[in-house]
Amino acid sequence: MTENLLGTDIVTQVAIIVQDVARTSRAWAELLGVPVPEAKLTDPLSEAHTLYKGEPTQARAKLAFFRLGQVSLELIEPVGRPSTWGDFLDEHGEGIHHVAFNIKGMDDVLLRLDAHQMPLIQRGDYTGGRYAYVDGVPRLGAILELLENF
Amino acid sequence: MTENLLGTDIVTQVAIIVQDVARTSRAWAELLGVPVPEAKLTDPLSEAHTLYKGEPTQARAKLAFFRLGQVSLELIEPVGRPSTWGDFLDEHGEGIHHVAFNIKGMDDVLLRLDAHQMPLIQRGDYTGGRYAYVDGVPRLGAILELLENF
Numbered sequence: 001m002t003e004n005l006l007g008t009d010i011v012t013q014v015a016i017i018v019q020d021v022a023r024t025s026r027a028w029a030e031l032l033g034v035p036v037p038e039a040k041l042t043d044p045l046s047e048a049h050t051l052y053k054g055e056p057t058q059a060r061a062k063l064a065f066f067r068l069g070q071v072s073l074e075l076i077e078p079v080g081r082p083s084t085w086g087d088f089l090d091e092h093g094e095g096i097h098h099v100a101f102n103i104k105g106m107d108d109v110l111l112r113l114d115a116h117q118m119p120l121i122q123r124g125d126y127t128g129g130r131y132a133y134v135d136g137v138p139r140l141g142a143i144l145e146l147l148e149n150f
Numbered sequence: 151m152t153e154n155l156l157g158t159d160i161v162t163q164v165a166i167i168v169q170d171v172a173r174t175s176r177a178w179a180e181l182l183g184v185p186v187p188e189a190k191l192t193d194p195l196s197e198a199h200t201l202y203k204g205e206p207t208q209a210r211a212k213l214a215f216f217r218l219g220q221v222s223l224e225l226i227e228p229v230g231r232p233s234t235w236g237d238f239l240d241e242h243g244e245g246i247h248h249v250a251f252n253i254k255g256m257d258d259v260l261l262r263l264d265a266h267q268m269p270l271i272q273r274g275d276y277t278g279g280r281y282a283y284v285d286g287v288p289r290l291g292a293i294l295e296l297l298e299n300f
Contacts, residue, residue: 011219014161027290033153069160094292140174141167
């Protein structure tokens with residue numbers, strides 16, 4: 001047994017990249033028998049401070065959420081480029097992009113993951129917190145998202 | 151509000167298709183600070199009765215599991231072809247393949263999903279239960295797995 005590099009083992013979110021968040025939201029709402037959630041556009045660069053591979057990017061996304069028990073299902077429609085969301089859609093088409101964990105101490109967690117060959121791809125802020133995507137594909141088979149709510 | 155087509159909204163599993171389940175299990179164990187789980191080969195056709203697009207297939211998979219709170223993380227290494235596991239690896243490379251729900255009444259759920267343009271891809275048995283994969287990609291952006299434990 002060793003240290004847990006994330007400080008948690010609870011998955012809090014699974015996210016799917018989609019072409020059209022309104023269309024896919026209607027299909028999930030029909031599947032689950034729930035109302036169609038309103039999609040919201042992420043904040044602009046001036047508020048989100050989005051960094052993609054270390055450089056500011058104007059890319060945004062339209063997001064919609066469903067509750068699936070402990071886990072939140074996030075639908076993400078990429079708006080503009082470059083972003084990890086756009087890369088995924090352009091390379092793979094629609095599909096499951098990441099699993100997310102709620103962590104504490106973003107910079108420390110990112111340093112630990114980077115030291116284990118899981119480098120930062122993209123980061124940014126949202127009202128009440130910040131996020132980072134880490135390239136876990138070569139080692140874990142999947143992108144990880146770290147979420148830190150204040 | 152309408153009927154929930156699955157009879158549940160609780161995600162119980164997220165699964166990643168990998169090239170080498172032993173290698174990827176070591177990386178997840180290191181990330182989470184837990185022991186490396188033993189990978190197990192799925193049952194042969196004579197026991198699993200695996201049907202891929204309606205036809206029996208000899209394809210199998212090596213599986214390993216981690217607990218992530220409510221959700222089980224499944225790593226899947228395709229063994230042989232044809233299967234939905236092999237298709238995904240051949241078309242997309244490593245990545246997140248499906249989310250799973252524990253359901254009751256497999257045949258009724260499959261009929262409802264098929265009537266909503268989510269057709270069956272593959273099904274089979276395991277000790278204590280049965281599974282089915284449904285092609286949700288065109289409508290939901292992801293493959294769904296239905297699990298029914300007896």
